[in-house]
Amino acid sequence: MSDQINFSERQKMIEVSDLVTHYGSRKILDGVSMNVVEGEIMVIMGGSGSGKSTLLRFLMSLERQTSGTIKILGRDITKCSVREMFELRKKIGVAFQSGALFSS
Numbered sequence: 682m683s684d685q686i687n688f689s690e691r692q693k694m695i696e697v698s699d700l701v702t703h704y705g706s707r708k709i710l711d712g713v714s715m716n717v718v719e720g721e722i723m724v725i726m727g728g729s730g731s732g733k734s735t736l737l738r739f740l741m742s743l744e745r746q747t748s749g750t751i752k753i754l755g756r757d758i759t760k761c762s763v764r765e766m767f768e769l770r771k772k773i774g775v776a777f778q779s780g781a782l783f784s785s
Contacts, residue, residue: 691718693755694773695740700749702735709735710746737775742766 695717702710710732717723725733738744739751742758751758753769761769 691720693717694719694721694753695723696750696752696755697736697740698750700736700739700746700751702732702739702747713749740773741770741775 693716695715697713697715700710700713701708713732713736715723725736727733735744739746740753742751742761745759753773756765756769758766758769
């Protein structure tokens with residue numbers, strides 16, 4: 682019996698393909714691609730201003746990317762209605778670096 686998990690056989694929960702975004706003339710994300718499969722926990726790390734929070738805002742459809750595709754449970758989120766996105770958000774979770782319910 683093997684303790685290894687074969688992620689290639691698991692359902693893709695989040696698919697990001699060739700994500701690009703600009704703020705003015707500054708390119709924040711340039712060709713970002715990644716997959717998160719069922720049961721996997723993903724950590725996104727990087728320096729200040731590297732685009733971590735921007736990527737999470739795109740995944741939650743709080744902002745729109747310049748180009749590229751984001752699929753949650755196989756659904757292209759740029760084509761989802763507000764109601765459909767609300768339902769998808771119930772199935773995924775993100776934690777922002779400074780996310781807190783109360784200030785300390």
